[in-house]
Amino acid sequence: MGVDVPFAEELDVCLRCGYCRSVCPTWREVGWESASPRGRAYWLRRIARQTPLDRAMGLRPEVTQRFFEHFYYCTMCGRCAEVCHTAIPLHHVWESCREWLIREGWGPLEPHVARLRSLATDNNPWGHPANRRTEWLGDRKPAATGDVLWFVGCSESYTQVQASAAGAKLLDAAGVSRSDPGTEERCRGNAECNIAATAHLDARARHNVDAIEATGATRVVSGCPGCTLTLDGIYRDRGMGGDFEVIHMTQFLAELLDEGKLVPVKRPRGKVIWHDPCELGRVGDRIYGAPRRILDAVLGEDNWLEFALNRDEATCCGGGGAFKGVDDRIAVRIAANKLEEAEELGASVCVTACPTCRFNLNHGVQTLKRERKEAEEGAFKMRAMDIKELLLRSL
Numbered sequence: 001m002g003v004d005v006p007f008a009e010e011l012d013v014c015l016r017c018g019y020c021r022s023v024c025p026t027w028r029e030v031g032w033e034s035a036s037p038r039g040r041a042y043w044l045r046r047i048a049r050q051t052p053l054d055r056a057m058g059l060r061p062e063v064t065q066r067f068f069e070h071f072y073y074c075t076m077c078g079r080c081a082e083v084c085h086t087a088i089p090l091h092h093v094w095e096s097c098r099e100w101l102i103r104e105g106w107g108p109l110e111p112h113v114a115r116l117r118s119l120a121t122d123n124n125p126w127g128h129p130a131n132r133r134t135e136w137l138g139d140r141k142p143a144a145t146g147d148v149l150w151f152v153g154c155s156e157s158y159t160q161v162q163a164s165a166a167g168a169k170l171l172d173a174a175g176v177s178r179s180d181p182g183t184e185e186r187c188r189g190n191a192e193c194n195i196a197a198t199a200h201l202d203a204r205a206r207h208n209v210d211a212i213e214a215t216g217a218t219r220v221v222s223g224c225p226g227c228t229l230t231l232d233g234i235y236r237d238r239g240m241g242g243d244f245e246v247i248h249m250t251q252f253l254a255e256l257l258d259e260g261k262l263v264p265v266k267r268p269r270g271k272v273i274w275h276d277p278c279e280l281g282r283v284g285d286r287i288y289g290a291p292r293r294i295l296d297a298v299l300g301e302d303n304w305l306e307f308a309l310n311r312d313e314a315t316c317c318g319g320g321g322a323f324k325g326v327d328d329r330i331a332v333r334i335a336a337n338k339l340e341e342a343e344e345l346g347a348s349v350c351v352t353a354c355p356t357c358r359f360n361l362n363h364g365v366q367t368l369k370r371e372r373k374e375a376e377e378g379a380f381k382m383r384a385m386d387i388k389e390l391l392l393r394s395l
Helices: 019-023 037-048 052-057 065-071 079-083 090-103 110-122 154-158 161-173 190-195 201-214 225-237 249-258 289-299 328-344 355-375 387-393
Strands: 148-150 219-222 245-248 272-274 349-352 383-386
Touching: 019 037, 019 079, 037 065, 037 090, 065 090, 079 090, 090 190, 110 190, 154 161, 154 355, 161 249, 161 383, 161 387, 190 201, 190 225, 201 225, 219 225, 219 249, 225 245, 245 249, 249 289, 249 387, 272 289, 289 387, 328 349, 328 355, 349 355, 349 387, 355 383, 383 387
Parallel strands: 148 219, 219 245, 272 349, 349 383
Antiparallel strands: none
């Protein structure tokens, strides 16, 4: 007899080849087999399938506190699923098993408790008052109704306001009349999904869908891949989808460029390299063309850089999957590794289209600047920037 572990039958075909481990950003830093995709898959399979030897020896593999903690040593970047030779949907395995572990009474982990408390009281994971969600707008007053709604998201409302301010200026420059749910906008629930504490997700989804539909919007645009992934994919999978289209801001901006409503006239300074966010790419709708269309328009074709591994093979920034709260030092080191690669390729500006990526990459920049200064190795000259900021500088 074993335990009813999600995706147990899929895990039965695991070859333990290690391809998943070799591309895992957290394993490459910590080196623990228990924190690798292969290690997690092996132990889940042991829990689900008690072997004859286990029974003969009276062994009963089970979840332990260490296993639970190491289960969150994962950025949910989806790279392991991309390279799995037996096509195990590992990203979905981790999502489902995190929920299973929470249901079984494990966790949430202490670093996640404050985020969940803030979500419950102020509808954002950052610990900021709910009534300050729209402060970044200043005196701007978007319409209460309209065909296009900009779902700003928690990060760009509270911590990444440079990106949201650039987005507002771009939409104004293009003459886009947009509606805004204002303080009725609540966290879309991606943070809860990553932690797997989803007990209140349906109520959050109902509120957000109702608030969006009250504006009459037929199109919802967001600069946060986590928002688009949740509003479109996760809500619909749970039967909570709304009667509107959801697209990422890069797709919308690429359309505005194609229509001539935004016209770049100057080239921003610095050699740019593009970072594909995991939730915009392989974990989401694999949106790769739109941001590159923007970069071509702003910088010219072949005048910006790609990482050696990009698109479906892109390496993670280290900030996703609720991992940053578990081990911030390792999360920042993953970002720093990526930034040092960017430096080696000749870049001075790392551009992305995800507030989580921008947040962690900025921490990576700060860390490398401090380390270089302390080691007296010369300055680290790199900036992390959202693609909206880059496009705005070109107008």
